[in-house]
Amino acid sequence: MQFGMLEIIDVIISGLTNGSVYALMALGLTLVYGVSKAFNFAYGSFYSLGGYVAWLLLGLHIGLGYGAVLLLAIPFLLVFGYASERLLVAPLRRRSDWEIKVMMITLGLALLLDNGYAVIFGPRVKSLPPILEGSFVMGDVILAYQDVGIFLLSIFGMIAFGWLLKNTRIGMAVQAVAQNPAGAQIVGIPRDVIFAATFAISTVMAGIGGILLAQKYFISPAGGWDVLVKAWVITAFGGMGSIRGSLYAAFIVGMLEAVVAFFLGFSWVLFALFGVLLLTLAVRPQGLMGKWG
């Protein structure tokens, strides 16, 4: 197969663009797991939820652009996530084996949502218009503004998230619960509220991931599973609960995916990702930067 600079640049662009969205989403998953030790099986369905909400709003043809979509989708996703946690996840925490039960109930939620999408929106894939039209042309290199937009928005999302975590009272409270739940209880941080808020924030991140990537890769009722698997692979690869690990892992996975897709085709991507994950875990069970326990 012939490839030259152009193809390499294409691969890099694709890897960076996807990697940045994956990073945003992995951050959300790591956050929830790191703070409340709950694994959200519905994370992929939340990704699709973002995509479908955007599709709905843009399809109304009342002049709403992506800016408005994000402004409307974010509060919606926040409330949806908060409510899901309070109603479905929180009550399970009192019980034994709650981690497994949370996985099961979020799995149930995922199936409910995915079937809901199929019923409401139909089984055919939907696509979203690109966030920015046009490309930047430099010689033979074409850089779509869409990719730049997606990349910048993801990075912005991550920076905003980091800022929230360090500069707001609730962000500090989230860090506190993650670092020492007993200490957080001692200083009077309401654990239940923090768990729900964290879940809500991660829902937003998944949904925004959907809004960003749906432009390139379509939304479908079952499309979230692919994303969930990738997000999980990234989190495990980077180390459960390690933010920096997740970020590195996300870009590595994004690049790997682009390279494998180019050389072997899309159907090889998941195989390759799992291969790398298994190899890594065999040598280093805590992932790149994870801490045991």
Add this chain to the structure above:
Amino acid sequence: MLNVENLDAHYGEFHVLKNVSISVGRGKVVVMLGPNGHGKSTLLKCICGLVPSKNGQINFLGEDISRLSSERIVNMGITYIAENRELFPHMTVLENLKLGAYAKSARPHEKANLNMVFDLFPRLKQRQKQLASTMSGGEARMLAIARGLMSNAQFLAIDEPSLGLQPNLRLEVFSIIKQINTAGKTVIVVEQNIPQITDLADKIYLLEEGAITFEGAKQDALSNEHLKEIFLGM
């Protein structure tokens, strides 16, 4: 200020606290002694809402707090200072202290309390930007107490503050407790039998096998043979 009446507590099957009743007067220092594993920590944790209790009542300023959440209790002015410190390891001293003032009742007083705490613990002021995980045992213990003070609590439940500390640091901790009390805070301290803290006490309790076996002033303890053995021989 605080009355515990007929309290029971269990860890699974194990009956830790048996019909325990104590009272702590406002502005007093109460010291709770007793062998390890006999329920002293559990009693403090029940008071602070960190561990569930059964039967009985815990009255604080006339209100029964035994069924309240730990957050509500912190907001009412009671703070627990753990034997394990339970600090936030990847945060600085300053961040730990600020989180100590998380409770709604503590927030308006955050700045004033921070100044108070830095006056009381000049070493913490020096090391404000240092990560909590890098602190020595003594410094961490001071930080835990300081963070507890940030909650603006009027009632402090301190669990074995001298544990693992060298004698000179122990004295420092006890001197801090005395200063806190002089400033008007009510304190209940779980401790080992160390003269410098028992001398400070307005009242001493002895908790053995989950039940109170002595209540009174230190002088009274010394005239009781069994207790004398405990106090002098432990």
